[in-house]
Amino acid sequence: MKDEEWSSLATARVRALIIAAAASAALTALIYLGSRRLEHYDAALFGYTVASVIAFGAIIFRYAIWLRRPATRRYWLRGWQLFLDRKNLGRNLRSIVGTAFGNLVAQRFILRRSRTRWLMHALIMWGCIISAAITFPLVFGWIHFELEGARAYRAYLFGFPTVAVDGRSIVGWVIFHALDFTAIMVIAGCAIAIHRRLRDRGAIAMQQFALDFAPHLLLIAVSVSGLMLTVSSLWLGGYMYSFIALAHQALVIMTLFYLPFGKFFHIVQRPASIGVELYQNRGREMAQARCARCGAEFVAQAWLDDLKGVVRELGFDYRLKSGRTLQDYCPRCKRVMRGLAYAALAQRSGHD
Amino acid sequence: MFIDPRRCIGCRACVSACRECGTHKGHSMIFVDYLDRGHTTATMPTICMHCVEPTCALVCPADAIKVSEDGVVMTAMEPRCLDCRNCVNACPFGVPKYNTAMHLQMKCDLCFDRTAEGLKPMCASVCPTGALTYGRYEEIVPRRRGVRPVNVHVFGRQRVATRVYLMLPIEEDDLCVDETAEPSFRESWLDAQVENADKRNEF
Numbered sequence: 029m030k031d032e033e034w035s036s037l038a039t040a041r042v043r044a045l046i047i048a049a050a051a052s053a054a055l056t057a058l059i060y061l062g063s064r065r066l067e068h069y070d071a072a073l074f075g076y077t078v079a080s081v082i083a084f085g086a087i088i089f090r091y092a093i094w095l096r097r098p099a100t101r102r103y104w105l106r107g108w109q110l111f112l113d114r115k116n117l118g119r120n121l122r123s124i125v126g127t128a129f130g131n132l133v134a135q136r137f138i139l140r141r142s143r144t145r146w147l148m149h150a151l152i153m154w155g156c157i158i159s160a161a162i163t164f165p166l167v168f169g170w171i172h173f174e175l176e177g178a179r180a181y182r183a184y185l186f187g188f189p190t191v192a193v194d195g196r197s198i199v200g201w202v203i204f205h206a207l208d209f210t211a212i213m214v215i216a217g218c219a220i221a222i223h224r225r226l227r228d229r230g231a232i233a234m235q236q237f238a239l240d241f242a243p244h245l246l247l248i249a250v251s252v253s254g255l256m257l258t259v260s261s262l263w264l265g266g267y268m269y270s271f272i273a274l275a276h277q278a279l280v281i282m283t284l285f286y287l288p289f290g291k292f293f294h295i296v297q298r299p300a301s302i303g304v305e306l307y308q309n310r311g312r313e314m315a316q317a318r319c320a321r322c323g324a325e326f327v328a329q330a331w332l333d334d335l336k337g338v339v340r341e342l343g344f345d346y347r348l349k350s351g352r353t354l355q356d357y358c359p360r361c362k363r364v365m366r367g368l369a370y371a372a373l374a375q376r377s378g379h380d
Numbered sequence: 381m382f383i384d385p386r387r388c389i390g391c392r393a394c395v396s397a398c399r400e401c402g403t404h405k406g407h408s409m410i411f412v413d414y415l416d417r418g419h420t421t422a423t424m425p426t427i428c429m430h431c432v433e434p435t436c437a438l439v440c441p442a443d444a445i446k447v448s449e450d451g452v453v454m455t456a457m458e459p460r461c462l463d464c465r466n467c468v469n470a471c472p473f474g475v476p477k478y479n480t481a482m483h484l485q486m487k488c489d490l491c492f493d494r495t496a497e498g499l500k501p502m503c504a505s506v507c508p509t510g511a512l513t514y515g516r517y518e519e520i521v522p523r524r525r526g527v528r529p530v531n532v533h534v535f536g537r538q539r540v541a542t543r544v545y546l547m548l549p550i551e552e553d554d555l556c557v558d559e560t561a562e563p564s565f566r567e568s569w570l571d572a573q574v575e576n577a578d579k580r581n582e583f
Contacts, residue, residue, distance in 0.1 A: 094443065097441060097443060098439075099438075099439050099440060099441035099466060100441040100442070100443075102441075103441050103464065104441075131483070137463075137481065137482050137483035137484075140481050140482045141458075141482050141484070228402070229402035229493050230401075230402035230403040230404070230405060230493055232493070233402065233403060233492045233493030233494075233496050233497075234403060234454070234492060234493075291459060293460075294459035294460055297442060297460060298459070298460075298462075300441070300442070300462060301462045301463070301483070304441075304462045304463070304464045305463075308464075319579070320559070321559065322571075322572070322579065324579045324580075326469070326579060326580050327465065327469055327580075332469065335439065335466055335469055335470055338439050338466070338470075339435065339439060339470055342435075342438050342439065344435060344538055345536070345537040345538050346472065346535055346536050346537070346538045347536045347537050348535075348536035348558050348559050349536065349558050349559070350558075350559050352559065353536070354472055354535050354536060354538075354557075355469055355470060357474075357559070358474075358579045358580065359468060359469070359471070359474030359475075359579065359580065359581040360411075360413060360474060360574065360578060360579045360581070361474075361579075362471075362472065362473065362474035363411055363413045363424060363426045363473065363474040364413050364414075364415055364424065365557055365559055366424065366426070366473065366474075366533070366555070366557050367385065367413060367415045367422070367423075367424025367426075368415055368416075369555055369556060369557045369558070370385050370424065370546070370548075370555060371385075371415055371420075371422055373548060373549055373552055373555065374385075374386055374549060376549075377549035377550075377551060377552075
């Protein structure tokens with residue numbers, strides 16, 4: 029790597045580090061304020077809090093470094109630029125809501141790959157999302173419960189009273205055991221995933237332990253240890269409760285620290301598909317690039333211009349003698365042009 | 381992997397066999413294109429050339445295309461691929477394919493499930509003429525006379541080194557691809573019948 033590239037990389041890392049530190053500091057401030065100056069903060073959850081703050085900073089750092097890629101940066105900016113276009117604000121909002129629902133909530137694209145994989149992903153995703161929605165606000169002191177009367181628990185959000193739940197009602201039982209249900213969802217989803225990874229020949233060839241198995245094993249370990257806490261308190265009279273709690277905490281912290289790496293990073297990266305699809309949707313209304321050889325429309329001209337810019341920025345120079353670049357040709361014509369170049373060589377040397 | 385287009389008879393056995401691969405089940409990732417059906421029966425087989433510095437991987441905004449330890453440029457990682465098709469339109473060889481409905485990019489990965497176990501890729505195992513051959517350099521090259529295995533292409537001003545070899549006439553060092561013909565080009569009617577999906581590399 030050249031000196032200039034090193035210095036640019038170092039600058040980018042320092043910048044990302046500053047953004048990450050600022051994000052961690054902002055989360056810490058929100059925890060302080062949201063728990064009413066730590067009045068509702070549970071000191072027993074201090075380990076979880078520190079891990080969450082560090083993991084949040086690490087995710088932001090990774091995201092900032094990811095945005096440094098020429099292609100990522102360009103489409104990120106283009107996505108925002110298109111979204112903020114006042115003329116199309118209404119249509120953009122509709123497009124974003126449609127994409128967010130189809131891709132992130134219903135995940136139809138996974139359903140089209142396989143129903144079993146859709147079920148697997150839905151169980152893991154919703155299990156994790158619901159668990160996170162319950163545990164993070166509790167850990168940060170943003171939600172706490174107070175006993176009201178003999179058996180009613182009132183939930184407080186940022187210190188403001190909300191609904192009261194009868195602790196012995198079915199609703200109360202479901203709410204207080206929500207994490208047990210989500211743990212079962214996650215275990216079932218991971219079991220389907222591991223089953224596929226042990227049997228599918230393609231998956232067996234491609235998978236790596238750290239990338240494809242470790243996340244599932246971590247999630248199963250977190251879910252099982254979480255369920256063991258319930259088992260210990262409900263049926264074993266609190267037997268080994270503190271040890272299980274410590275083990276659970278260690279496993280959760282390991283999972284949080286794994287978030288910026290490998291498979292888990294898609295959790296924060298995947299929403300970028302909203303911007304990509306917005307650009308594609310708007311791109312269909314724009315002028316289309318026609319292949320310089322066969323004339324077929326193959327991509328929006330604006331997208332192709334951006335792509336050519338990215339290719340140049342990466343240091344490639346695909347300019348041809350005619351003044352066009354290789355990316356001005358559709359994929360098939362690129363293959364045919366290579367074939368014709370080969371045929372010309374073969375003819376010249378008298379092979380054909 | 382060695383490709384000798386001169387030996388290709390356009391039988392498309394490789395196209396069918398490619399669908400059997402476990403890593404891209406049911407979808408063929410190899411192309412056999414006619415060069416100009418109005419004038420010649422010559423066909424060009426194209427698989428991923430597994431570039432040393434893959435353009436497809438570098439233009440991927442999601443960092444989804446990884447290179448294995450052996451230098452095989454892999455299909456995009458499913459959880460990451462955003463279906464932006466940058467790789468499809470940037471690849472100088474016109475190789476990666478995409479499917480928008482499934483948000484997937486796929487490409488030739490040299491049948492990773494087979495080559496990882498020491499087997500030949502599907503295409504090379506069925507090619508009747510040896511246009512696609514898989515094996516060690518020192519085993520294959522002495523058997524092919526009058527040709528030189530070359531792993532350098534020059535597209536306009538860009539030199540692209542690959543891990544897959546192309547068999548060229550013995551006096552050639554590289555294959556230069558350029559488009560000197562001006563817009564007078566007219567695609568033959570037969571070639572124009574190729575489906576648009578094929579031109580855009582949809583699977």
